[in-house]
Each structure stands twice: as C-alpha cells, then as structure tokens.
Amino acid sequence: MKSDITISELAxxxxxxxxxxxxxxxxxVLQPSYTDHNLYRMYDMEQVYQLAHILMLRKLGVSVQSIQECMASFSADHYQQLLHASLRDIDxxxxxxxxxxxxxxxxxQEQKNLGAQSNPYQIKRRDTSYLKQWMEMDVKAKLxxxxxxxxxxxxxNLFELDVHSIYDGSNLVHLCVETDATRSDFSLPEGNYLSMQCLIHEDDELExxxxxxxxxxxxxxxxTTGPLILIEKSYLSLFSNNKLHYELQVLIESDADTEGVNVHGGGTDND
Incomplete structure (x- = not known):
C-alpha cells in the first residue's frame, strides 16, 4: 500500500x-518528499509534521519569510519566548x-433609550462624575x-467617548472627557439634572x-444651578444621517441638591 499522499490529499x-x-x-519552507513519474508532488509523514509546524508558526504571527529560519535554528528557549510573546499579543x-x-x-443602549423617549426633556439622576479637561476655547469660537x-x-478613540463641554458663564468653554477622581479637573455633583436630547446640522443652531x-x-x-453641560455623542450620528447629537444637562436645585460644580487643582486654573 502506498504510504505517501498527493498535494490535494495533504491539503x-x-x-x-x-x-x-x-x-x-x-x-x-516546505518541499515534497519526491515527485513521481506522473510529476505529482508526493508527501510523507515528515512533510505532514513539517506543515503542521508551519501552520502553528503562522498562527503565532511568524511571517512566512521568517519560518525557514525558525525551523532551522530556533532552540527550545526561542520557541518558549515566541509563545510567551504570542500570549501577550492575545491578551x-x-x-x-x-x-x-x-x-x-x-x-x-443609547440608541434604544433615545428611541424610547417621547419627550425630549427628561429629569435624570446623575451620580458624582469626574472630568479631565482636554482643551479649552473661546465660547464664541467654532470647533x-x-x-x-x-x-x-x-x-x-476620542469620538467614541461622551465629550463634555462645560459652559460656566466665563468667556471659555472647557472640553472634557470622563476620568476618575485622582486625575480630574472638574467634578459634577450628584443630583437631578434637567436633560434635553437634540440633533443639529451645524453648531450655529446650538444658541x-x-x-x-x-x-x-x-x-x-x-x-437651575451650576454650568450648562453639553455632551456630544458623535457615535449616535450613525443613526441620524450624520446630524450631530447633543445632550444638554443642567443641575436643578432641590432640598438635597444645592451645590454647583467643584473645580479641582489638577492641572487647570479655573477657580
């Protein structure tokens, strides 16, 4: 019984x-065992194992150009290093x-919540959140x-985040992203916030x-108390023919909510 196989059988x-x-x-990086009289490439068990090793190295991210060197000169330690590097890439x-x-x-979820709202105005309970300033610009300037x-x-991934613009009554608007307390420039207190969702074509419509x-x-x-918070959710523009999606928020006073925005000394001078 013939022990070798053709290229199609190997495949x-x-x-x-x-x-x-x-x-x-x-x-x-791979050669047939021999070519028979019909010019068919023939492969035996050595080539089967060799191909298995080639395919494993390809899974580990080794380029075809480097495989020959790996198979010819790599030690066990080299292969262990390669596997550990692959694990780091996988993680x-x-x-x-x-x-x-x-x-x-x-x-x-954001799109589902938006679609479920019959009224653009909502009262939302917001936990204390922390913001890191990314840039500031004149309130009259256009981004x-x-x-x-x-x-x-x-x-x-800036535009996958909720970009918060803080309008605090000064001539500057602070563009921020959410962070943790240790790295924050601003904190927004917990409380009830009046919220409004809107879609606009141009920034000029915001006023x-x-x-x-x-x-x-x-x-x-x-x-209302504290600054106006304008949250840009650009990822929701996917659902609205590229209109800009914004959520306006402002803290509303109640017996439990009387504080405005606290400013931290984490790198900006906004006191």
Whole structure:
C-alpha cells in the first residue's frame, strides 16, 4: 500500500488550500518528499509534521519569510519566548475586543433609550462624575478640524467617548472627557439634572436650542444651578444621517441638591 499522499490529499488532511501549500513551497519552507513519474508532488509523514509546524508558526504571527529560519535554528528557549510573546499579543487583542464589545453595547443602549423617549426633556439622576479637561476655547469660537489637530494631547478613540463641554458663564468653554477622581479637573455633583436630547446640522443652531432649553426650565419652575453641560455623542450620528447629537444637562436645585460644580487643582486654573 502506498504510504505517501498527493498535494490535494495533504491539503484536505490539514484543512488548507492547495494554493497555500504551493505558496509555502515557493517560499522554500516546505518541499515534497519526491515527485513521481506522473510529476505529482508526493508527501510523507515528515512533510505532514513539517506543515503542521508551519501552520502553528503562522498562527503565532511568524511571517512566512521568517519560518525557514525558525525551523532551522530556533532552540527550545526561542520557541518558549515566541509563545510567551504570542500570549501577550492575545491578551492585548482580547482587551481590545472586550472594549469594542462594551462600546457596541453602549451605542445600542443609547440608541434604544433615545428611541424610547417621547419627550425630549427628561429629569435624570446623575451620580458624582469626574472630568479631565482636554482643551479649552473661546465660547464664541467654532470647533474646527485644524483646532483638533493642533492639540498636543491625543485621546484614543476620542469620538467614541461622551465629550463634555462645560459652559460656566466665563468667556471659555472647557472640553472634557470622563476620568476618575485622582486625575480630574472638574467634578459634577450628584443630583437631578434637567436633560434635553437634540440633533443639529451645524453648531450655529446650538444658541437657539440652549435658549429653548432654559425657557423650558423657567416654564416648569426649575431652579437651575451650576454650568450648562453639553455632551456630544458623535457615535449616535450613525443613526441620524450624520446630524450631530447633543445632550444638554443642567443641575436643578432641590432640598438635597444645592451645590454647583467643584473645580479641582489638577492641572487647570479655573477657580
């Protein structure tokens, strides 16, 4: 009984394509045992194991160009180092996928909550939250791509975050992202916040919407305190033909909520 197999049989056995095996042969990392009189490439157990090692190295991220060197000269210690490096890469990728999964859940939940609202005005209970200033700009200035590019601090996945713009009555607006207490420049106290969701085409529309927001607060006899918080949720623009999605928030006074925004000395001078 013939003990060797053809290239197609080898491909089927190892669950790869014939093209992939030929590619490995072109690169010099795998050769058939011999070529028979019909010019068929034939492979024995040595090539089966060799191909198994090649495929494992490819899974570990070793380039085809480097496989020949690995198989010719790597010691057991080299392979252990390679496996540990692969584990670190896997851990990093698992972290990335976990963060992506959390972000997708967040977007879907935000969209679900938005769709369930029949009234754009809501009262939301907000726990104490902490913000780190990313940039500040004149309250009359327009945010441009050039201004963003000029920022020395780069925030990964910026537009996957809820970007908070703090309007505190001064001539500056503070653009912030959420952080923990130890790194914060601002803290927003817990309490009830009047909230309004809106979609706009241009930033120029914001002034009118802010005016309507405060008109509604006055009509409902809400006593507002502290700054206006404008939260940009750019990821929700996916669902609205690229209109900008904002949520306006302001703390409303009650017996338990009388404090405004506290400013920390964590790197900005906003006292």
């Amino acid at each position: 089927k056995l190892m669950n790869v394509s014939v093209h992939q095996i030929r590619y490995f042969e072109e690169k010099g 990093s990728e698992m972290k990335r996928l976990k963060e992506l999964k959390q972000f997708i859940h967040k977007v879907l 441009t791509a050039k201004r963003l590019a000029e920022q020395t601090e780069r925030i990964p 009118q919407i802010i005016s309507q927001f405060y008109d509604h607060a006055a009509a409902e006899s809400y006593v």
